[in-house]
Amino acid sequence: MARVSIFPLSGALLYPGLQLPLHIFEPRYRALISDALARDRRIGMVQPQRAEDGAPLFAIGCLGRIGEFEALDDGRYNVILEGESRFRILRELDVTTAFRQVEAELLSEPADGPLAPIERASFEREARRFADSQGYSVNWEQVSRLDDVSLINGVSQIAPFDAAAKQALLEANGLSERCELLVQLMQFFGRRAEGDDDGVTLQ
Incomplete structure (x- = not known):
């Protein structure tokens, strides 16, 4: 303590x-x-x-x-x-x-291994969609060179989500869980920004 x-x-x-x-x-x-x-x-x-x-x-x-x-x-x-x-x-x-x-x-941090290739690919695909929907300019070549921890935690730290969503990311137990939640949040907030609230949930 x-x-x-x-x-x-x-x-x-x-x-x-x-x-x-x-x-x-x-x-x-x-x-x-x-x-x-x-x-x-x-x-x-x-x-x-x-x-x-x-x-x-x-x-x-x-x-x-x-x-x-x-x-x-x-x-x-x-x-x-x-x-x-x-x-x-x-x-x-x-x-x-x-x-x-x-x-x-x-709290001791989980001994995270690298993301599975499909997890990383899913994240990068959703991140591109989200960035486009929000009008962000991103150097994707530079992003591709980041290690998994720097990428997922870095995006979690600066993402333009509300306080409750950012807190959920901080509380996620491990990199894979945080990555999955981040993809869900980008889908949710991206669709909400486009006015497509019907059927959009965080589940």
Whole structure:
């Protein structure tokens, strides 16, 4: 178990092995970064369940280590957070700090092998359809050179889905399960964007 100082931010997810740039301007989160830099440089990224102050938190987040950072003259920070481990919140702690803290269990990541060729092909096919429907310009040659983990987790982190969908991706148990869910979500949100809601489900 670990005591984790958290940054609740809807739509901003971090995955182990990936990076997340953050611009920190609120006083309580400037205090969070300052405290982390003085200690072990680690904070937890987790989504709130509602967009309001003090809202309940989703159970799964990701611990990140502050890598590069820039302390601005007015007290703000620009930081690059490097994902280390997902965690499960056990309970929120009663603290006097301006930022929230939790007791958490660090989760070991599944020993993922590579995706099956049919899984990778299915993902890339659906990703092309989704990108076209959303009007995104993608360098597919560069995408094809990414390893499976970087590709699936990277797309999961930046995909323009709602908070609940992004949370489901973070909670997926392993790369294959996350890939399958990602394909379903691209189908769902892609069709919804085209106005084809009839019969579209996430099941």
